[in-house]
Amino acid sequence: MAVSANLVKELREKTGVGFMECKSALQEANGDLDAAFTILRKRGLASLAKKSGRETKDGIIGTYVHNGKIGVLIELNCETDFVARNPDFQTLAKDLAMHVAASDPRFVAKEDVTEDVLSGEREIFAEQARATGKSENVVEKIVEGRISKFYSETCLLEQPFVKEPSISVREHIASHIQKIGENIQVRRFVRYKLGE
Amino acid sequence: MAVSANLVKELREKTGVGFMECKSALQEANGDLDAAFTILRKRGLASLAKKSGRETKDGIIGTYVHNGKIGVLIELNCETDFVARNPDFQTLAKDLAMHVAASDPRFVAKEDVTEDVLSGEREIFAEQARATGKSENVVEKIVEGRISKFYSETCLLEQPFVKEPSISVREHIASHIQKIGENIQVRRFVRYKLGE
Numbered sequence: 001m002a003v004s005a006n007l008v009k010e011l012r013e014k015t016g017v018g019f020m021e022c023k024s025a026l027q028e029a030n031g032d033l034d035a036a037f038t039i040l041r042k043r044g045l046a047s048l049a050k051k052s053g054r055e056t057k058d059g060i061i062g063t064y065v066h067n068g069k070i071g072v073l074i075e076l077n078c079e080t081d082f083v084a085r086n087p088d089f090q091t092l093a094k095d096l097a098m099h100v101a102a103s104d105p106r107f108v109a110k111e112d113v114t115e116d117v118l119s120g121e122r123e124i125f126a127e128q129a130r131a132t133g134k135s136e137n138v139v140e141k142i143v144e145g146r147i148s149k150f151y152s153e154t155c156l157l158e159q160p161f162v163k164e165p166s167i168s169v170r171e172h173i174a175s176h177i178q179k180i181g182e183n184i185q186v187r188r189f190v191r192y193k194l195g196e
Numbered sequence: 197m198a199v200s201a202n203l204v205k206e207l208r209e210k211t212g213v214g215f216m217e218c219k220s221a222l223q224e225a226n227g228d229l230d231a232a233f234t235i236l237r238k239r240g241l242a243s244l245a246k247k248s249g250r251e252t253k254d255g256i257i258g259t260y261v262h263n264g265k266i267g268v269l270i271e272l273n274c275e276t277d278f279v280a281r282n283p284d285f286q287t288l289a290k291d292l293a294m295h296v297a298a299s300d301p302r303f304v305a306k307e308d309v310t311e312d313v314l315s316g317e318r319e320i321f322a323e324q325a326r327a328t329g330k331s332e333n334v335v336e337k338i339v340e341g342r343i344s345k346f347y348s349e350t351c352l353l354e355q356p357f358v359k360e361p362s363i364s365v366r367e368h369i370a371s372h373i374q375k376i377g378e379n380i381q382v383r384r385f386v387r388y389k390l391g392e
Contacts (some may be wrong), residue, residue, distance in 0.1 A: 061267030061388045063259045066279065071257030073267045073388050084264065190386050192257045192269050 003027055010078045011036055016174025058084045062093030064101050072097040074189040079182040092176050092184070095163060097154075100189050105156040108186050113155065121150050156186060199223055207232055212370025251321030252381045254280045260297050268293040270385040275378040288372050288380070289381060291353075296385050301352040304382050309351065317346050351383060 005025040011022040011033060016038055025043075029035035056077035065071045073165040076093040083089050107113050126148040152158040157170040164172065175183050199222040207218040207229060208349040213236055221239075225231035252273035261267045272289040279285050303309050325335040348354040353366040361366065373380050 039213065056390060059390055061261055061390060062262035063261055063267055063269070065257055068256035068286075071259055071269045073269050073386065075261070075267075075388050075390065075392075090264075174354055188388070190269065190388070191310075192271050192384070192386070194257060195253060195273075196257055 001029065001094050005123070013171055013174070015040055016119075016171060016176075016178045031146045040051060040066075048060045055079065056183050057186075059187075060084050062090075062092060062097040064094060064097035066098075066101045069194045070101045072098060072189060075187040077185045077187050078180075081184045083180055086180060088176065089180060091186070095172075096158055096169065096186065097171060099159070099162045100156065100191055102162045103156075103159050104191060105159055105189075106154045107156065108188065109149050109157050110155050113151070118147070121147065154190065186193070199227055203227060206254055207236075208327070209366060209370070210251060211363070212367060212374045225392050251275065252302055252383075255383075256280050256286060256289050258261065258286075258293040260290060260293035260298045262294075265390045266297045266390045268296045268385060270296060272385040273381045274376075275317065279362050279376055279378045282376060284372065285376060285380070288369070291368075292382065293385075295355070295358045296352065296387050298358045299352075299355050300383075300387060302350045303352065304384065306347050306351050314343070317343065350391050352385065 003023055007026055008019060008022050012019060013035075014037065015022070021043070022036070025039040025074065026033075027035040028039055028134070039102055056079055057080050058079060059077035062074045063072060074093060074097045076089070076091060076096060078084055099148060107194045116135060118127070122143055126139055129142040130147065152160070152168070157168065159169050161167055161169045161172045169177075173184055173186070199219055203222055204215060204218050207213070207222060207316070208215060210220070210229075210233065217236065217239070220234070221232040221235040224235055229260060234301045240304070252275055254277050255271060256263070256274035257270060258270045259274055270289060270293045272292060273287070274280055274285060282296040318339055320337055320341045330338065348356070353364065355365050357363055357368045363371075369380055369382070
């Protein structure tokens with residue numbers, strides 16, 4: 001059975017498991033996402049769902065300074081001090097700080113976009129679409145597409161990861177959750193640009 | 197003429213010039229602060245007043261991370277890129293970031309303390325003083341003393357500099373203004389403590 005790229009992407013985002021494994025699980029499950037997820041879990045690949053719920057109380061503050069002109073602080077949480085001292089985890093924090101310096105996100109996650117901002121964007125996109133004479137049905141679809149683009153431009157977790165733009169920052173973190181075996185979360189970040 | 201320590205301190209803060217020079221200028225000026233300032237300027241020591249008014253558009257973003265658990269960003273401004281690349285200036289930025297990590301100030305300067313916070317503090321201090329049965333006159337003086345202590349505890353520029361607690365951060369910066377010959381200003385800072 002042919003499996004759509006979107007479905008593979010969804011499973012990858014949910015689990016952080018690699019492309020080929022997700023595709024094969026989806027083929028085996030005839031495109032059923034939940035069944036494919038169970039298959040991955042049985043194979044010991046996807047334990048992310050459980051880990052994502054675990055409390056993250058430890059972690060580190062990562063920093064990155066570009067040329068002395070842009071500075072970033074990021075709080076990256078994990079579950080134990082043991083992982084906080086893991087070089088892979090520390091590299092992840094550094095890479096994410098560098099990503100924030102380069103890509104200038106406004107929010108950590110979709111959920112952090114305030115209702116005000118969102119409805120403002122929706123209105124602008126709808127006006128633009130209506131101005132082209134499209135029907136309301138089509139306008140709605142266009143708006144949804146634009147909002148999804150808005151998320152991928154402004155939310156850290158949805159942005160293409162600067163060091164590997166074919167995956168999102170969320171996927172990059174998910175692969176570390178898989179590898180390290182602890183839940184990992186970006187709690188907050190701040191970016192200073194000189195004179196801004 | 198004997199010159200009070202407070203007066204010497206005031207002149208030092210205004211100019212960033214050393215203790216002995218300030219004391220001698222004040223003695224010569226019979227304790228007149230403005231006249232002593234003029235004397236220092238004539239001696240080529242105090243050009244700070246002029247420099248303090250100059251626009252600071254350049255600078256650097258300084259960072260400091262303590263143990264991976266506390267992180268600081270600080271924007272330190274100067275007038276030119278030439279000074280921004282000066283190692284003394286960069287060390288100053290690093291030291292100030294370290295100071296913020298250690299001393300956890302809430303504001304840059306006295307002027308940044310909001311009226312709300314200030315009147316709240318005043319009220320608490322006044323209540324405390326009144327509870328000891330002091331007259332309103334004395335209460336007022338106690339409140340002023342407490343507010344000045346509040347500034348030196350919460351405002352970066354008023355805090356004792358961690359690496360040299362006998363001077364304030366303001367004085368430490370002033371000595372760099374003297375040495376480097378450009379106006380230097382702390383524009384903003386942010387401090388992340390893990391899990392806070």
